[in-house]
Amino acid sequence: MKISIIGGTGYVGLITGLGLAVHDHDVICMDGDSRKLNKLNNGELPIFEESLPELLKEATDRNKVVFTNNIKTAVRESDIIMIAVGTPESKNGDTDMSQLILALKLVAGFMNNYKTIVIKSTVPVGTCAMARMIIKDNLNHPMIPFDVVSNPEFLREGNAVRDFLKPDRIVVGVDTPESEGVMKELYSTFDAPLIFTDTRSSEMVKYACNAYLATRISFINEISEISEKVNADIHAILQGMKLDKRIGSHYLNPGPGFGGPCLAKDLKSLINFAGKANADLPLLKAVLERNGLQIKSITDYIMSELKDVGSKKIAVLGLSFKAGTNDTRNSPAIHLLEKLADTKTTIHVYDPVVKNLEEPLHSRVTFPENIEDTIKDADCLIVMTEWPEFKELELKAVYNMMKTPLIVDTRNIFAPDKAHNLGFQYKGIGIADSLYKNIDVPLKNII
DSSP states (O other): OEEEEETTTSHHHHHHHHHHHTTTOEEEEEOSOHHHHHHHHTTOOSSOBTTHHHHHHHHHHTTOEEEESOHHHHHHTOSEEEEOOOOOBOTTSSBOOHHHHHHHHHHHHHOOSOEEEEEOSOOOTTHHHHHHHHHHHHOSSTTOOEEEEEOOOOOOTTSHHHHHHSOSOEEEEOSSHHHHHHHHHHTTTOOSOEEEEOHHHHHHHHHHHHHHHHHHHHHHHHHHHHHHHTTOBHHHHHHHHHTSTTTOSTTOOOOSOOOSSSHHHHHHHHHHHHHHTTOOOHHHHHHHHHHHHHHHHHHHHHHHHHSSGGGOEEEEEOOSSSTTBOOOTTOHHHHHHHHHTTSOOEEEEEOSSOOOOOTTHHHHSBOOSSHHHHHTTOSEEEEOSOOHHHHTOOHHHHHHHOSSOEEEETTOOSOHHHHHHHTOEEEOSSBOGGGGTTOOOOGGGTO
16 A cells, blocks of 8 residues: 655654555655655664664665655655654643644645545544544545544554564554545554554543553552562562463563653643543542652652762763663653752763753763763762663672762662672662661551
C-alpha cells in the first residue's frame, strides 16, 4: 500500500514509517524539519534507538521509503495518511493539539480522492470526531470521501523497533467497514492480534495502558519507602510478588520515578479531559503526586548526608530517562540536576549517548569523557540510568577512586551487601541500611 507519515522524522513517525517499509509498503516520511530530513537522506539517524540503524538500512536498501518536506506530494500519492505529530503537554496540563490541527488542515487541502486518515499521535478521547470536522471544513472539493481512524502506538523507547515489528497487539478504532478493510490490509503481514474498536475506545486504550503502567511504578516506589522504614528488603519482596501470575514482573522495579515523554504527560491529559467529562480520578492524581515525591526524597537524602554540599563533588551516571535511548524528556536525572544546580556543588555527569543538555543546565555541569574521570575524587556517586556499562563497574575500583564512599543507587544495579562490605555507605531504593549493618529496628517503632 502507499502510505505517508506526517511527522515522519519524529520518534513515532520514523519508526512507524520504516517498520511499514520493511513490510513491503511504499512509505513517504514527510516532515518540515530540514535538518532531520538531510540526515536521513544521507543515511544518518536524528535519534538514538537500538536496532534503528539496521531498520533504516533495510528500508532504504529496498527503496521502500522516501524522506521529503513536500506535503502535497505526500498526500496525493498515498492511500493512507498517518499523522504522527507531537501532542505535547500545554502549560495547564491539557494536550497541545496545535500541530495535529495544522496537519489535518494541510492534509485536507491537498486531498484529491478517497483517503484513510490514521491518527497515531496520542490524543484525548473524541479527537477523531474533531478531526472529521476539521478535514470536512478544509477540503478544496467538498465531495471527496475520507475516513478517520485511530491507531495508537505502544512503543517503548529502547525497545521500539522490536515493539513495532513484533507487537503484542494492534489496536485500531474505526467507524466504517471501508476503513476497517483498509487497516486489515495494512497489517495483514503482521503476526499479532488485530483488535478493532470504535474510535473513542481506541483513543482511550492508550491512556488506560499508560495510566496502569505509571500506577505500578508509583505503587512499588511506595512499597519501597515502607520497606526501608520497617527494615525489609525490596529485592526479597519483589521475588515474592513477581512470581504471582496475577501481578507479573513488568514495570515493577523501584527507581527514581517514571520519566520520558509519555507517562506523566498522558496522565495529566487523562485527568484533565476526565474532569471536563465530570469524572474525578483521585487514584491517578495520587500516582502523579507520588512520582513527584521520588526525586525530592533522593535529593533530600543527598543533602542530609553531604552536609556542606557546596564544597562537594557529585558524580552522576546517566541522563536519559531509561537505558537504550538518548531521550531526556522528563528524565528523573534532569529533575535531579535541576535541584542540585541550585547549590554550589561541583557536578560531573556521564552518559554513554547523551553529551549535551539545554541551557542553563548545560553550563552548570561538567561532561568528562569517561566514567573514571567522572567518579574520581567524588564525594557522592548517583546512578540515575540503568545502562549496562554501569552495572559492570567494579565496586572496589570505584571505592579507590572516590573521595567519600557514598553511593546513591536509584536503579538498584549494585549488590548492597558487596557495597557495604567494601566500605561504601550505600543507599538503594527500598533497601534499609540497617539490613547490612546488623541494626535491629525495635518492634515498638513499627506497631
